[in-house]
Each structure stands twice: as C-alpha cells, then as structure tokens.
Amino acid sequence: xxxxxxETEIVVxxxxxxVRFVREFDAPAAKVYRAHVDxxxxxxxxxxxxxxxxxxxxxCRNGGxxxxxxxxxxxEYWFRGCFHELRPGELIVQTFTYEDMxxxxxxxxxxxxxxxxxxxxxxxxxxxxxxxxxxAFVSSGVEVGAREGYEKLDELLAR
Amino acid sequence: xxxxxLSRVFSALADPTRRDMVARLAVGxxxxxxxxxPYAVTVQAVSKHLKVLEDxxxxxxxxxxxxxxxxxxxxxxxxxxxxxxxxxxxxEERYQRLxxxxxxxxxxxxK
Numbered sequence: 001x002x003x004x005x006x007e008t009e010i011v012v013x014x015x016x017x018x019v020r021f022v023r024e025f026d027a028p029a030a031k032v033y034r035a036h037v038d039x040x041x042x043x044x045x046x047x048x049x050x051x052x053x054x055x056x057x058x059x060c061r062n063g064g065x066x067x068x069x070x071x072x073x074x075x076e077y078w079f080r081g082c083f084h085e086l087r088p089g090e091l092i093v094q095t096f097t098y099e100d101m102x103x104x105x106x107x108x109x110x111x112x113x114x115x116x117x118x119x120x121x122x123x124x125x126x127x128x129x130x131x132x133x134x135x136a137f138v139s140s141g142v143e144v145g146a147r148e149g150y151e152k153l154d155e156l157l158a159r
Numbered sequence: 160x161x162x163x164x165l166s167r168v169f170s171a172l173a174d175p176t177r178r179d180m181v182a183r184l185a186v187g188x189x190x191x192x193x194x195x196x197p198y199a200v201t202v203q204a205v206s207k208h209l210k211v212l213e214d215x216x217x218x219x220x221x222x223x224x225x226x227x228x229x230x231x232x233x234x235x236x237x238x239x240x241x242x243x244x245x246x247x248x249x250x251e252e253r254y255q256r257l258x259x260x261x262x263x264x265x266x267x268x269x270k
Contacts, residue, residue, distance in 0.1 A: 025254075025258065032261065122254075137246075
C-alpha cells in the first residue's frame with residue numbers, strides 16, 4: 001500500500017474553547033477504532049515519547065471508567081475519565097482528566113470514517129470549560145510553558 | 160489577564176482576511192490603503208480588521224509618520240504559532256506511533 005499519510009491538522013477554535021485534530025491513516029476506520037479501545041494497543045502509542053504508559057483500569061463500555069499512568073524518571077502522571085459513548089468503528093465520546101488538576105475536565109469526541117482505498121480519517125475534538133484551560137493544554141509540554149509564555153506575552157504586549 | 164490576551168490573539172487570527180493581512184505584513188510594513196487594495200472591501204472594513212489585530216497586540220501603527228504604516232509584532236505572532244505548532248507536532252508524533260501499531264495489527268477487523 002502506498003503511504004500518502006497526511007500530517008495532522010490542528011484547529012484552535014477562536015469562539016469555543018476546543019482543539020481539534022484531523023489525521024488520515026492507511027488503515028480502515030474499524031482498525032483505527034480498535035487501536036483506541038484495546039488497552040494493549042493504546043499503551044503502544046498514546047503516551048508521550050520517553051514515557052511509559054501503564055493502564056490501571058480499562059472498563060471499555062458505555063459508562064465504564066478508565067485510568068492510566070505515564071511515568072518517566074520516577075515521576076507519575078495519572079489520568080482518568082469515563083467512556084460515555086462507544087460505537088465500534090465510528091465514534092468514541094469520553095471525558096479526560098489529569099488527576100493533579102481534577103477540576104479541569106476535557107470532553108473528547110473522536111469520529112472515525114472510511115475514506116476509500118482502505119484509508120480512514122480520524123477527527124478528535126477536545127472541549128474544555130474555559131479558554132484558559134484550553135490554552136494551558138495547547139502550551140503544555142512546550143519549552144516555553146503557559147506561565148512563562150503568559151509572562152512573555154504580557155511583556156510583549158506592554159511595549 | 161494574560162490568558163485573555165492569548166484568547167484575543169487566537170480570535171484575531173481566526174478570520175481569513177485578518178490572517179491574510181498578517182501574512183502580507185510579515186513581508187513588510189504597509190499602509191491601510193495598501194492593505195485594502197487586494198480585497199473587495201472598503202478601507203473602513205480593513206480599518207476595523209486592523210483594530211482587532213491592534214487590540215490583540217499583533218500589529219502596531221506608528222503615531223508620528225504621516226502614512227502611519229502598519230507593523231506586525233512578529234514576536235507575539237511567533238509565540239502563538241510556536242505553541243500551536245508544537246502541540247500539533249506532539250499529536251503528529253503520537254499518530255505516527257499509531258501508524259506503526261496499525262501496521263503491526265492483523266487485517267481481520269472483527270474480534
């Protein structure tokens with residue numbers, strides 16, 4: 001199969017505090033969906049580089065909960081949420097929380113659609129409660145993180 | 160609040176005409192008339208867009224020069240685009256790992 005994979009597109013919505021990723025895969029929607037709901041598969045790709053991912057709870061059904069941890073250098077980052085709606089090969093709606101910031105809950109919606117020739121498109125949307133939370137997500141893990149970034153921005157805007 | 164400032168920048172860049180104007184200003188300073196030229200809109204409409212960009216801190220206009228050319232504050236623009244691009248790249252890296260997982264999966268779909 002020729003690989004004509006498109007790079008991930010990102011949408012940072014100006015009117016609603018959401019971030020959307022759109023990505024095409026050289027695999028049918030059913031397969032991409034499976035890689036999202038099978039805990040043995042998801043640990044192989046979801047965690048950030050240089051971090052180990054371990055699934056603690058994975059009750060993959062409507063109303064079921066999940067909990068997993070990313071570790072690096074002895075640091076643990078716990079995440080959890082609830083599978084709200086699972087439609088095999090089509091849709092996942094779930095909540096997502098970083099446990100150190102329990103008030104910040106993201107509502108995630110992932111749609112999977114076949115686009116022909118055995119390929120499919122994933123659209124993953126994360127909606128949060130405020131633009132501050134959204135922008136914290138967007139600037140997370142960046143060398144110039146949110147706090148320093150805001151300071152820099154303040155500085156620049158004050159000129 | 161800095162977070163509000165950030166949201167203003169996002170909003171300012173959400174409009175295709177304003178993104179176009181920013182791209183034009185990345186090449187060099189321009190007057191309002193020069194900015195209005197490529198669009199089928201009035202100078203007043205362009206001025207309104209400029210006001211939004213100005214409020215977001217993305218552009219400034221010199222007070223003294225008679226032509227009052229518009230200047231792109233590249234540092235503000237770069238900071239935003241870098242954050243977004245970095246976040247996008249993290250997702251792309253994640254999905255490249257998913258590409259590899261998908262290749263390793265057997266073709267039968269139903270479990």
